[in-house]
Amino acid sequence: MKRNISENEIPLKVHPDEYARYGETYIEEGARKQMDIAMKLPVTVAGALMPDAHQGYGLPIGGVLATRNAIIPYGVGVDIGCRMALSIFDIPESDFYGNEAKYKRELIAHTKFGAGHGFHGKEKSDHAIMDIADFNATTLLKQLKDKAYSQLGSSGGGNHFVEWGIIEFEKKDEALGIDKGKYLALLTHSGSRGFGATIAGYYTKLAKEICKLPQEAANLAYLDMNSEAGQEYWLAMTLAGDYASACHEVIHDKLTKAIGGNVLAKVENHHNFAWKETLNGEEVIVHRKGATPAAKGIMGIIPGSMTAPGFLVRGKGETNSINSAAHGAGRQMSRSKAVKNISRDEMLKVLADHDVILIGAGLDEAPMAYKDINMVMDAQKDLVDIVASFTPKIVRMADDGSRED
Numbered sequence: 001m002k003r004n005i006s007e008n009e010i011p012l013k014v015h016p017d018e019y020a021r022y023g024e025t026y027i028e029e030g031a032r033k034q035m036d037i038a039m040k041l042p043v044t045v046a047g048a049l050m051p052d053a054h055q056g057y058g059l060p061i062g063g064v065l066a067t068r069n070a071i072i073p074y075g076v077g078v079d080i081g082c083r084m085a086l087s088i089f090d091i092p093e094s095d096f097y098g099n100e101a102k103y104k105r106e107l108i109a110h111t112k113f114g115a116g117h118g119f120h121g122k123e124k125s126d127h128a129i130m131d132i133a134d135f136n137a138t139t140l141l142k143q144l145k146d147k148a149y150s151q152l153g154s155s156g157g158g159n160h161f162v163e164w165g166i167i168e169f170e171k172k173d174e175a176l177g178i179d180k181g182k183y184l185a186l187l188t189h190s191g192s193r194g195f196g197a198t199i200a201g202y203y204t205k206l207a208k209e210i211c212k213l214p215q216e217a218a219n220l221a222y223l224d225m226n227s228e229a230g231q232e233y234w235l236a237m238t239l240a241g242d243y244a245s246a247c248h249e250v251i252h253d254k255l256t257k258a259i260g261g262n263v264l265a266k267v268e269n270h271h272n273f274a275w276k277e278t279l280n281g282e283e284v285i286v287h288r289k290g291a292t293p294a295a296k297g298i299m300g301i302i303p304g305s306m307t308a309p310g311f312l313v314r315g316k317g318e319t320n321s322i323n324s325a326a327h328g329a330g331r332q333m334s335r336s337k338a339v340k341n342i343s344r345d346e347m348l349k350v351l352a353d354h355d356v357i358l359i360g361a362g363l364d365e366a367p368m369a370y371k372d373i374n375m376v377m378d379a380q381k382d383l384v385d386i387v388a389s390f391t392p393k394i395v396r397m398a399d400d401g402s403r404e405d
Helices: 029-038 100-109 139-151 193-210 215-220 228-259 335-341 344-353 373-378
Strands: 044-054 061-067 083-092 161-169 181-190 263-270 273-279 282-289 291-293 299-302 310-315 324-326 357-359 384-396
Touching: 029 044, 029 061, 029 215, 044 282, 044 324, 044 373, 061 291, 083 228, 083 299, 100 161, 100 228, 100 357, 100 384, 139 193, 139 228, 181 228, 181 384, 193 228, 228 263, 228 273, 263 291, 263 299, 282 291, 291 299, 299 324, 299 373, 299 384, 310 373
Parallel strands: 357 384
Antiparallel strands: 044 061, 061 282, 083 181, 083 263, 161 181, 161 384, 273 282, 291 324, 299 310, 310 384
């Protein structure tokens, strides 16, 4: 039966454009179908699917999409500017063992988790981000400033974490100036909290009102970069990304001061964002929804799970992947499936087997809910070089595994 098409509806391409897929055999069908639809958009130039990909809203998580003069709010995602941040200390591995109680105590004292949670009164942190003039650029941003200030330096819910671990360099890295060896490190994963989530919701709704796409592509509604709405979203997205970075900086500064360590190197990268880049000689908007920038020489962090290693990597600049790589292991179980199929005892046993101390987290974040990170890394050998491996030791997450509102 032929579907009636609204006279204002923007038609899709008849067939999806070709795109690169990495680790295709363990990418779920839902993610591939979502990417196929994204490749039919009239503004699409190129795409790629990372080996940690799984189904999301609009663009799949692990999806990379280059568009011509168009920005897709749901192509960026709800948690705008979500990122990884790593601090490597001049503290040897041996100092950690026997002092776990101290590191656990400081981790609890200087972090805050949970959807909607933030700081109040004297608890609030000062940071230059709150003085940026862009907070006054639109009515929406003005309304969100107080909320952003209260949540500055907190980590939210879902798969966000702050963790102590041991990072191992099997050889000296000249660029970072770090010798071969094992060091204490702090790894964080979180984004722009309720600030970014509200921006995403507002501009997705606006995009859907302006850009009428067929039902199967509705969550990929886009804004023209030359339009007022497109420029507003770009400004808000950029501010949310800077805010997310500031949240990590606050956390890392607090914990660095608490343990009295010196930082040898810091690495930070974000996903759930859009960049203006040149692809095959053309300026495009590259959406990386749960994908790590991996241009040649660019550093990034790709975590596993709370019991699996993460990796410090250096990008190879692969054009077919649109200079991108996976942003983690990727889920092999949905949150609801994980809660139904994994028991608390099973989760505790895996933690004990890997000598990991866990503070908080719901069963939806159990290690078994994630793909094998080594399999994911093997599928993207052409995209990144491994510089060092990170082993989690003390992990803190939201008590109930809650997601941001």
